[in-house]
Amino acid sequence: MTSPRAIVHVDMDAFYASVEQRDAPELRGQPVIVGGHPTRGVVLAASYEVRPFGVRSAMPMSQAVRLAPRAIVVPPRPRAYAEASEQVFEIFERYTPQVEPLSLDEAFLDVTASRSLFGPPAAIATALRADIAREVKLNASAGIAETKFVAKVASDFAKPNGQHEVPPGTAKAFLHPLSVSRLWGIGAKTLPRLEGLGIRTVGDLAAKSPEWLELNVGSGAAHWWALAQGHDERPVISDREAKSIGAQDTFEEDVLDKASLKPQIHGQAVRVARRLRKSGLKARCVQLSIKYADFTLITRRKTMPTPSDDGQTLYRVAEALLEALPLERRVRLTGVSAQELVSEVPAAQLGLFEAPAGPSRTTRLNEALDRITSKYGSTAVATADLTEAGTADEGDRAMFHKPKRP
Amino acid sequence: MEFRIAADELKKALHRAQGIVERKSTMPILSNVLVSATKAGVSVTAFDLDIGIVSEHPAEVMKPGQVTLSAKYLFDIVQSLPEAQLTVKKLPNNYAEITSGSAHYKIVGMAPEEYPKLPKEESATLVKLSGATLLEMIKKTSFAISTDETRYILNGVFFEPREGGKVRMVATDGHRLCLIERELPGDFKLKGGIVIPRKGLFELKRLLEEAPEAEMSLGFAENSALFKKPGLSMVMRLIDGQFPEYQKVIPKQGERRLLIPRARLFDALKRISLLSAEKSHAVKVSLAENQLRITAQNPDLGEAKDDLDVAYRGGPLTVGFNARYLLDVLGAVEADEIALELGDEHSPGVLHGPGDGTYTAIVMPMRV
Numbered sequence: 202m203t204s205p206r207a208i209v210h211v212d213m214d215a216f217y218a219s220v221e222q223r224d225a226p227e228l229r230g231q232p233v234i235v236g237g238h239p240t241r242g243v244v245l246a247a248s249y250e251v252r253p254f255g256v257r258s259a260m261p262m263s264q265a266v267r268l269a270p271r272a273i274v275v276p277p278r279p280r281a282y283a284e285a286s287e288q289v290f291e292i293f294e295r296y297t298p299q300v301e302p303l304s305l306d307e308a309f310l311d312v313t314a315s316r317s318l319f320g321p322p323a324a325i326a327t328a329l330r331a332d333i334a335r336e337v338k339l340n341a342s343a344g345i346a347e348t349k350f351v352a353k354v355a356s357d358f359a360k361p362n363g364q365h366e367v368p369p370g371t372a373k374a375f376l377h378p379l380s381v382s383r384l385w386g387i388g389a390k391t392l393p394r395l396e397g398l399g400i401r402t403v404g405d406l407a408a409k410s411p412e413w414l415e416l417n418v419g420s421g422a423a424h425w426w427a428l429a430q431g432h433d434e435r436p437v438i439s440d441r442e443a444k445s446i447g448a449q450d451t452f453e454e455d456v457l458d459k460a461s462l463k464p465q466i467h468g469q470a471v472r473v474a475r476r477l478r479k480s481g482l483k484a485r486c487v488q489l490s491i492k493y494a495d496f497t498l499i500t501r502r503k504t505m506p507t508p509s510d511d512g513q514t515l516y517r518v519a520e521a522l523l524e525a526l527p528l529e530r531r532v533r534l535t536g537v538s539a540q541e542l543v544s545e546v547p548a549a550q551l552g553l554f555e556a557p558a559g560p561s562r563t564t565r566l567n568e569a570l571d572r573i574t575s576k577y578g579s580t581a582v583a584t585a586d587l588t589e590a591g592t593a594d595e596g597d598r599a600m601f602h603k604p605k606r607p
Numbered sequence: 608m609e610f611r612i613a614a615d616e617l618k619k620a621l622h623r624a625q626g627i628v629e630r631k632s633t634m635p636i637l638s639n640v641l642v643s644a645t646k647a648g649v650s651v652t653a654f655d656l657d658i659g660i661v662s663e664h665p666a667e668v669m670k671p672g673q674v675t676l677s678a679k680y681l682f683d684i685v686q687s688l689p690e691a692q693l694t695v696k697k698l699p700n701n702y703a704e705i706t707s708g709s710a711h712y713k714i715v716g717m718a719p720e721e722y723p724k725l726p727k728e729e730s731a732t733l734v735k736l737s738g739a740t741l742l743e744m745i746k747k748t749s750f751a752i753s754t755d756e757t758r759y760i761l762n763g764v765f766f767e768p769r770e771g772g773k774v775r776m777v778a779t780d781g782h783r784l785c786l787i788e789r790e791l792p793g794d795f796k797l798k799g800g801i802v803i804p805r806k807g808l809f810e811l812k813r814l815l816e817e818a819p820e821a822e823m824s825l826g827f828a829e830n831s832a833l834f835k836k837p838g839l840s841m842v843m844r845l846i847d848g849q850f851p852e853y854q855k856v857i858p859k860q861g862e863r864r865l866l867i868p869r870a871r872l873f874d875a876l877k878r879i880s881l882l883s884a885e886k887s888h889a890v891k892v893s894l895a896e897n898q899l900r901i902t903a904q905n906p907d908l909g910e911a912k913d914d915l916d917v918a919y920r921g922g923p924l925t926v927g928f929n930a931r932y933l934l935d936v937l938g939a940v941e942a943d944e945i946a947l948e949l950g951d952e953h954s955p956g957v958l959h960g961p962g963d964g965t966y967t968a969i970v971m972p973m974r975v
Contacts, residue, residue, distance in 0.1 A: 549974035550887070550929060551953065552781050553856045 205369045207322040207345070208437060209310040210352035211329070213289065214340040214361040216306035217246035220285050221275045223338050232272040236262045237453035245277055245453070249361055277453065282306075283472070284578045285337055292332045296325050301437045309349055311437035323366045330364065346372060348433035354383055372431030377404030384425045394418065403429045441480040447488075447538030448472045455494040455531035459523060462491075462535055464586045466523060467516045469537035471587070474512035475579070477539055478571060483508035484539030487518040491526065492534035501526065508543050511563050513584075515539060608672025608697040610644045612664065614688050614707065617651070620662040621682040623839070624653035626810050627660060628678040634723075639675040641722045642695065644668045652725065653678060658807045658843040659725040660814075673719035674703045684712055728842055731826035731833040734793030738836075739819040744776045744787050745812045747966060750935040752805050753780035760848040764808055767800030775800075777853050783932045783970040784853060785939075797827055802850055807832070807843035814839065857969060858955055861948030863894060863921045866961055869945045873937040875913040879903045880930035882911040888932075889973050892956075893925040894949070903930075926952050927975030933958070936968040 213219065217235040222228045232251035236244045244265045247256040254269035265272070286305040293300045296319055299311035312325050319325045326343040333341045343364040344355025351372045359365035367375045381387055381395050381403055398417060400406050406414070407429035414422035427433070440446050448469040456462060466489070477484060488502040501522040509515060519537050573581050621640065629637040632655070641652040649666040652659065674697050685693070690708035698704055698713065705712040745764070753761035758781060765777040772792030777800075778785050803811075811834060815823075823836040827845075834841040876890065883889050883903040893900040897919055902912040926949060936958050937945060948957040958968040 550782050551971040551973065553779060553784055553955070553969065553971050554781055554851055 205313075205347050206311060207313045207316060208347065208349055208352040209312055209322060209326050209329075210344045210346075210349070210356040211289075211293070211308055211310065211326070211341050212343075212356045212360070213306035213333075214342055215246055215248050216285075216339075217277060217282055218248035218251075218275075219339050220278075220281055222248060224281065225275075228273060228275070232256075232269055234262075234265055234269070234272045234274045235277050236265065236274055237276065238262065242453050279450075280580045284580055285339060287574075287579055288337045289333055289339070289341070292329055292336065295332070296329055298441070299437050299439050301439055301443075309352065309437045323364065326364045326366075348372065348431065349435055349437065350385065350428050350433040351376065351431060354379070357383075373404075373407070376429060376431060377402060377407060379403045381406050381425075384428050386421060387425065391418070439480075440476050441482070443542070445488075445538050445540040445542065446473055446476050446480075446482070446484075447490075447536055449490060449534055449536030449538075451492075451534045452532065455533050457528070457531050459528060462523060462532060463520060466519050466535050466537055467512075467584065468587050469535065470516035470519055471512035471583075472579075473537055473539050474510055474515050474567075475571065475574065477510040477542070478567060482539075482542045482544055483510045484515065485541035485543060486539070487515050487522070488536075488538045488540055489519045489522040490534070490536035490538070491523075491528075491532055492536075494531040494533050496533070497530075499526075502540065504541070508541075511567060514563075608644050608674060609669040609694065610649055610666045611669070611692060611694045612649055612666035614685055614691055614693055616664040616666070617649075617693070618682070618685050620649075620651035620664055621678060621685060623660055623662050623814065624651060624678050625682060626806075626813065627653040627655050627658050629655050630679070636675060636717050636721055636723070638677060638679065639717060639722070640678045640681065641673060641675045641719060643673045643719075644671050644695075646671065652722070654723060654725055656723065657804065658810060658841070660810070660839065660841040661725070663838045672697050673722075674701065674716045675719050675722050676703055676714055676716045680714065684714075726831060726842055728826075728828045728831055728833045731828035731831075732794065732796045733824040733826035733833065733835060734791075734795055735822065735824045736791050736793060738815045738821060738823045740789050740791060741823075741825070742812065742815040742819050744774070744789055744791075745808060745815070747787050747939045748776050748778040748785040749805070749808055749812065750939065751778040751780055751783050751785040751968075752808075754805075755780065760802060760846060760850055763802040763804040763846045765800050765850045765853070766803055768795050768797055777850070779851070779853065782929070783935075783968065784856060785936070785968045786853065786857070786966070788965045795825075795827055800850060801827060801832070802846040802848070803832060804843065804846050807841075810843075811841065814841065856955070857967065858948075858950065858957060861950045861954070861957055863919070863924060863949045865894075865899070865917045865919045865947055866944050867899065867915065867917055867947055869937055869940065869943060871915060872945065872947075873934060875901050875915055876930045876934055876937070879911045879913050880934075882908050883930055887973065888930045889927055889975055890930040891925055891927050891975055892949075893923070894919055894921065895923050896920060924949060924951065926956065927973035928956060928970055929973060932970045936970070940966065 218233045221233055221235060233248035234244055234251055234256060235246040236242050242262045244258050244260045244262060246258055251269050251272045256265045256269050282305055293308060293310055297310050297312050297315045301309040312322050315325060322345045326345050330341050330343055333339055340362040342356050342360045342362060344352040344359060345366040346352040346355055347369050351367050355365040355367050381400055382392055406425060411423040411426045414426055450465055485508045486502055486504045488500055490500045492498045503518050503522055505518060570582055624640050632638060637655055643650045648664055650661050650663045652661045688707040689710050693705055693707035696704045701716040701718055703714050703716050748764055752764060761780055767775040769775050772790055773788050774791040775788045821836050826833045830845050830847060832843050832845055879901045880888055880890050880903055882905050884905055891902045899915045899917045900912055904910045940960060942960040944961050946959050946961045952972060955969045955971050959966055
């Protein structure tokens with residue numbers, strides 16, 4: 202890439218826990234764990250007050266409760282998080298259309314072209330964090346750099362409620378003292394091997410040659426070497442340019458029966474369709490992903506006769522795909538993704554073989570729903586199955602997923 | 608195998624093959640041509656599993672045999688040889704040697720036994736026809752063929768023999784439709800019509816353009832079409848399925864009917880559509896007494912209008928059209944005047960030569 206880019210990575214601080222603390226004053230300043238069943242569930246979020254006890258998200262609840270016996274455990278309220286997330290993403294869009302969502306609470310923003318309007322990237326990060334604090338009453342941290350990778354590391358560095366800029370040309374100086382475990386894809390397996398080779402910091406790895414790394418570590422190592430040099434050419438891909446738009450959520454507890462999966466899949470289809478409409482896209486193809494408790498992932502896809510941006514249509518396809526599946530094991534995660542996206546024809550060319558008519562009832566209904574959503578939030582109108590699933594009482598089994606590093 | 612041939616002859620064969628061979632095929636041999644030398648001469652075959660042509664050429668054959676070589680490289684080579692003649696000789700391991708004057712090539716080929724066999728269409732009843740008429744029919748309809756692969760049946764032109772030795776050809780992309788009827792006497796032994804695929808039709812057009820007056824014949828068998836002219840035969844698979852009932856969408860005579868100088872309308876649409884939206888090419892056609900106005904608006908660019916004097920006495924009307932659809936038709940016909948019939952803003956516009964019912968173009972409006 203010739204001209205330097207300006208990428209901002211925004212990550213909400215302890216997102217679910219912060220939403221709970223925002224909505225319930227008695228939780229503020231308290232150690233809060235958002236999670237489900239005290240023995241079988243996992244930690245979905247941990248407030249900053251509980252982190253010194255060693256509680257981390259994705260940890261089994263039983264372990265978390267042992268580590269922090271005085272922590273307040275709160276059941277998750279997915280709809281509240283979804284709503285806060287939409288508000289946050291709306292703020293992002295004020296500063297750039299180049300927003301790549303990573304999850305409900307995390308996104309990359311390419312603000313290269315926004316600088317002439319809003320000033321230097323650090324000022325943009327300050328402004329949008331202030332907007333989030335003022336309007337959504339939540340804290341966000343931001344990393345600013347020339348590449349996605351460095352921006353992401355920088356936002357982690359800035360947490361909580363801070364921002365860190367890595368100015369152009371200083372990526373190496375920033376990265377090299379950090380632990381190699383900061384590089385994407387270096388996990389519990391690779392780390393000891395690298396340490397055995399005397400590689401502890403990103404700088405240690407950068408000092409080797411890519412050939413040496415391939416030979417001694419494996420074929421993925423050249424990629425880490427490039428990251429360690431501060432090279433990461435991957436563009437920020439907004440929904441408008443994305444090849445697919447998807448939503449996926451992990452269940453709070455693994456689920457076996459199809460009936461419990463359906464409301465979650467329905468909610469995902471509705472969310473995906475809303476994002477399609479926002480980007481003026483339609484999908485030719487729907488893909489359903491199911492991850493079993495043992496982490497085996499299966500995907501099934503189906504092409505629709507005509508491209509659609511309607512949530513109910515996408516759901517009916519996903520539901521049919523689910524019905525066709527023999528579900529033998531407990532399910533940990535479901536995902537719905539819209540694929541083979543096509544942009545809508547801007548002006549309405551009438552067809553010879555179709556009955557002449559205005560926009561279909563579905564289109565008009567979705568337009569109305571989108572207007573309500575933009576004014577009152579995504580929870581204002583929902584189908585009955587989603588209303589049931591979205592409340593925080595016992596019927597609530599659906600839970601949003603907080604993904605690991607991309 | 609070894610033969611000596613005029614470079615121009617081989618060039619002609621390879622030119623014919625270029626449109627058919629697949630550049631990026633899962634079967635690498637399909638980017639090759641099959642060169643066969645027999646006592647009768649040399650033939651060059653190109654085949655993409657749907658369309659195949661065999662082009663025959665005189666040559667001095669020293670030793671019969673076959674090779675398959677890259678259609679692209681062979682064409683490039685034959686176009687840049689120093690002499691008017693060349694010698695092609697098969698070497699071991701499917702290599703071929705090409706010699707022309709001082710130039711020398713040794714080219715990698717593939718085993719000719721692996722080249723897929725073209726379907727033999729001996730059952731086809733071939734009908735002798737006028738190439739010029741068939742060419743006119745293709746030229747006046749093919750632009751309306753759909754390129755949307757999901758509307759498979761519309762990716763070709765409907766060929767329908769009618770009573771009295773006439774043949775109708777219809778093409779549509781669902782937004783516009785072109786219909787032409789011409790004398791093409793002979794019994795094609797068809798029940799109803801068939802659909803000739805776009806790619807095959809364009810290859811056929813190229814072959815017809817080589818020499819429209821030459822003797823040629825066309826026939827159908829099973830699910831394929833066969834075309835022959837001296838030194839060349841072509842076979843193609845037809846599109847399977849039911850072509851839409853096109854008669855139903857042809858409107859009765861429109862309420863508003865006017866005659867417009869064709870070139871004047873063509874030029875006006877062209878200059879005004881410069882400002883229409885890039886994708887939709889939308890222009891507005893407005894009728895008032897003795898006047899036809901074409902306008903275009905684009906929020907990013909501005910607006911444009913052009914007025915034409917026409918003999919018109921009906922009420923005012925504004926209809927939106929894709930200018931390209933109208934331009935395609937106006938560019939394909941030769942008449943000095945074109946008749947335009949309009950209903951209302953949701954009804955199709957109909958274009959045809961004045962007093963000519965044998966060529967009709969129907970264009971659906973746009974909501975503007």
